[in-house]
Amino acid sequence: MKVFDIHSDLFTDIAWRRSQGETNVFDRIHYPQLKKGGVDSMICVFWVEPAFLQDPITRFRLIFKLVMDDLRTSKHANVCVTVDDMTDAVGSGKINLFLGVEGMSFLEQWGQQSIEDNIENAFDKLHADKIRHTIFVWNEWNALASGTGSPDEPEKRGLTNVGELAVKKANDLNWVLDASHFDESSFWSMHNASTQPMIASHSNAFALCSQERNLTDDQLKAIAARGGLIGLNAFSGFVDKANPTLDRFIDHAVYIADLVGPQHLAFGFDFLDYLSPHDLGEPFSSSTKCLENVTKVPDLLERMTVRGFSSNELEGISFNNAFDYMKKMLK
Template identity: 70%
Template structure:
């Protein structure tokens, strides 16, 4: 069964390894593991780690350069702009990649005369480099929006006027707007600032795990009401605070399916096992028992079947829902 993972940080590993002199990181390190898990397609993000928050623009530029250099020489990475670019053969030796951003604080130092100009320039440059997705914040607040997990209180919560401009620019370029990491105020501001479907690429149900990174029922319903998509997150802290297990992960899938229908659910695993040896500047270690890495995905599918999900529902959640969302979005 094919898997479409709508949130991956593997570019972080690519950048660290290339900074240490390694090459062909995607092909050597990630491609074999992705194949073991049945992964066919991914949204991969460029994410400035907490360790580099003092100079996010410098780190972002290195991330982008290392990533593009690695993809340029890859035999297995197929960078896509629409579903028409995807290799859909079951036994293809390619992994379809859509490029995204996780946190846009670097915009503040983009180098133009004003933040408005920075937004205009950055979106255009990133678009030229095949980026088609954005999350405005990561455990922070910035000039665009307020997010969850910030070390200090934002000056105000919600989208700023610059955030509204960024939404307009994303809509103009037909990027995917991703609500994961937004706090509630910013979530609703973004929802009201766009008429496009939104995704929450790696968020679970707050009702089952009351963490601020998870979605409350009204947020889940709002995303579904416009034909949006929610990617279930395997990060242990968002699965269960006390006992994060494979079974509990499936609880989130069942809860959302009962609430809005399985057609609005996907996988956004957010696996971090390959980042455990790096000093990223924050406590992101840990795992969900039974779903520690991409190779455990077949076990997840077996568990979902045992819990009563039909073959069609599992296929939709695993791949078809994300594929249909991308197909519809990039035709708008």
């Protein structure tokens, strides 16, 4: 059964390894693991790590260059802007990659005369560079919105005026708007401002794990009502604070499927096993037992069958729901 992972940070590993002189990183390091996990397609994000938040624009541009240089020479990476660009991973030996951004604080340094001009210019440039997805914040607040995990409080929570402008620009470009990392105020601001269905690419059910990044029942229902997607996150802190296990991860799948329907579920695993060797400014090492990395995904699918998901439901959660959403969004 093929898998569409709607949130991956593997670009961070590629950038670090390239900066240390390695080449062919996607093909050598990531492709064999992804193949073992049955991954066919992914949304992979460019993310400015905590260690570089004082100068996010410089870091963003360097990461983008390092990663794109690696993908350009790859035999196994297939960069897509619509589903028409996709190819079957088994037959082609390629993985379909959709490019995204996680955190847009760099917009404030983009270099135009105003933040409004920065948004217009940056979105157009990123669109030309094949990016089709955005999360406005990462554990921070910025000129666009407020998120969870910030060490200080913003003056006002929710989308700002320019954040609403960014939503409109993303809608005009048919980008995927992603609410993961938003606080509740920003979530509802984007829900009200967007004319297109949004996703939460790597967030679980707050009712089962009271982590502020997880989604309340009302949030889950709001995403589903517009035809959006919830991507199940395998990071331990979002699964269970005391006992993050494979079955507890599946509990989130069962809960959300019962609440809004399995057609609104996907996987956004947020695997971080490959980030631990790098000095990112914060430790990223926690994982769910028996779901520590992408090679464990086939075991997950087998266990979900045992837990009562039908083959049609599982094919939807694993791949078809994300494919259908991307087909609808990426025109």
